[in-house]
Amino acid sequence: MGMRIGYGFDSHAFKAGVPLVIGGLAIEHSEGLAGHSDGDVLLHAITDALLGAVSAGDIGTFFPPSDPRWKGAASSVFLKTALEEVATSGYRIVNIDTVLVMARPKIVPIAGELRESVAGLLGVQPGEVGIKAKTPEGLNQDHVAVAHAMVLLESLSVPEPVKKLSATADVDEVNQVVESLVEGVRDTSALGRKRPAFDADDLT
Known part of the structure; x- marks a missing residue:
């Protein structure tokens, strides 16, 4: 079974x-x-980690800060x-580990709530989400929040009937079967999917 890892980073003043x-x-x-x-900052880092793990670009590729649709989103x-x-790339989350770096507010007292919130958004168990907190000692970042995220993915096994079908069916038939295996697939073309150019000064 194939495995992939992804790394994401974000910071906001x-x-x-x-x-907050x-x-x-x-x-x-x-x-x-x-x-x-x-x-x-935390969801942005996780989003980039997920996209990076399947080589799908980054958050700015899909949601450029120049697009007013995402103002306050x-x-x-x-x-x-x-x-x-x-x-749609054929993977699922195994686990996610994150680090929040900020002077305040203190994260440790709410780490459990954060873990529950992130797990719910990802559709995984809280035990599959790591939330750690560090202070920016010596970094001169007391007025900034920084997040790092790592994700481990594993490939979804393809049922044997689908493998046999792919050897004889035409492309449209195979696509229909694959789509039926993936729940909640939506058309993301309106979101600017894989736009080749975006503002490098990512404010998201």
Whole structure:
């Protein structure tokens, strides 16, 4: 069975007057994270890790910050698209490990809630999600939140009848069978799927 790994990284500065959302979880704090979307640094890093694992580009490929449609958008939308790319590539998540680097708020007291939130969004068990927190000692990043994410994927086994079908059926028939095996496939063409060019100054 084939395995793939993916790595994602993101960072956002704190900003007054916006809500703080990390891992899809609203957190009570005096400042939120600046960004074109909701600034969810953790989901952005996980999204990039998933996309990278299946060589599908990155978050800016699908959701360029120059596109007004994603202004203030919930980062769960980005994550869902990455999950679709993983599914249509024939893989599933084995586990995800993440590190949040920030001076405040403290993550340890809410790590369990974060794990539950991320696991729910990914459709995996909480025990398959790692959430760790570090402080940016000596990095001069006290007003910045940084997230690192690693994901391990495994290929989905193809039933033997499908293998036999692929040897004799035409392309349309095979496509129909494959699509029937993947739940929740949606057309992502309207989201700018695999746009070749995007702004390198990614504000998402």
